[in-house]
Amino acid sequence: MNSIINLICNHRSIRSFTDKSISKQQINEIISSAQSASTSSFLQCSSIIRITEKSLRSEIASISGNQRWIIESTEFWIFCADFNKHLQICNNAKLGYIEQLIIGCIDTAMMAQNAIIAAESMNLGGVFIGGIRNDINKLIKLLHLPKFVLPLFGFCLGYPKYLPEIKPRIPIEMIIHENYYSTSLDQMALKKYNTKIKNYYQDRKMNKRKDETWNKLVQRLIIQEMRPFMLKYLREQGWAIY
Numbered sequence: 001m002n003s004i005i006n007l008i009c010n011h012r013s014i015r016s017f018t019d020k021s022i023s024k025q026q027i028n029e030i031i032s033s034a035q036s037a038s039t040s041s042f043l044q045c046s047s048i049i050r051i052t053e054k055s056l057r058s059e060i061a062s063i064s065g066n067q068r069w070i071i072e073s074t075e076f077w078i079f080c081a082d083f084n085k086h087l088q089i090c091n092n093a094k095l096g097y098i099e100q101l102i103i104g105c106i107d108t109a110m111m112a113q114n115a116i117i118a119a120e121s122m123n124l125g126g127v128f129i130g131g132i133r134n135d136i137n138k139l140i141k142l143l144h145l146p147k148f149v150l151p152l153f154g155f156c157l158g159y160p161k162y163l164p165e166i167k168p169r170i171p172i173e174m175i176i177h178e179n180y181y182s183t184s185l186d187q188m189a190l191k192k193y194n195t196k197i198k199n200y201y202q203d204r205k206m207n208k209r210k211d212e213t214w215n216k217l218v219q220r221l222i223i224q225e226m227r228p229f230m231l232k233y234l235r236e237q238g239w240a241i242y
């Protein structure tokens with residue numbers, strides 16, 4: 001395993017940070033790394049909003065279900081899909097296609113992943129925050145977001161106070177298909193994985209959970225619509241009309 005693969009495979013989300021500061025140069029390098037990600041049709045349809053005002057962070061933390069790491073992290077950024085700059089360059093731009101929404105989400109996610117890898121290579125750590133979408137209308141007002149800027153997730157960044165255990169992923173047999181998609185789940189692999197996850201949750205140092213399995217987690221989360229206002233919001237903002 002080379003050092004880059006080792007770094008990537010050692011990822012764990014960090015939700016507890018020391019007071020050690022992050023330099024301007026580090027921030028620039030992380031953002032340059034983010035920007036170096038591939039971008040669909042070279043459209044570069046993403047923006048990052050760096051939240052430096054304390055009061056704003058508190059409001060965003062409250063939108064996000066009071067996740068304290070939003071307030072405590074050294075840096076807090078919001079990754080957005082952004083076609084507003086394209087609208088300014090091309091005033092007869094036709095926006096609102098679902099494909100533009102997909103491109104915006106893919107490109108922005110790729111950028112963010114590059115950002116976290118760059119940060120982790122500096123011994124920094126972070127966690128993404130989907131919770132910012134809990135009240136997306138309030139968020140766009142708070143951040144003065146114009147049309148066609150879609151806030152996707154936040155990113156808390158800083159030096160880790162401690163390194164939590166790595167969360168084991170589903171076995172490779174469950175994600176790789178050869179040539180054709182196979183609908184038959186590898187039940188043996190799944191069973192083994194559920195035992196692994198159960199052990200992970202009961203053995204980890206913080207926030208232990210008893211009798212948790214991946215099956216249970218999926219069954220809890222996937223039986224109801226998450227953030228049911230999303231389609232209405234997207235349409236109001238001009239996204240996903242066609």
Ligand SMILES: Cc1cc2nc3c(=O)[nH]c(=O)nc-3n(C[C@H](O)[C@H](O)[C@H](O)COP(=O)(O)O)c2cc1C
Nearest residue numbers: 011012013015067127128129130131132153166167
């Ligand atoms: C788009 C996205 C949104 C996320 N939102 C949150 C969040 O709101 N709060 C949080 O604590 N973790 C959040 N996470 C982190 C996941 O919970 C975490 O990545 C997952 O449990 C796997 O753990 P690991 O990153 O430590 O390997 C998010 C991750 C992603 C990719």
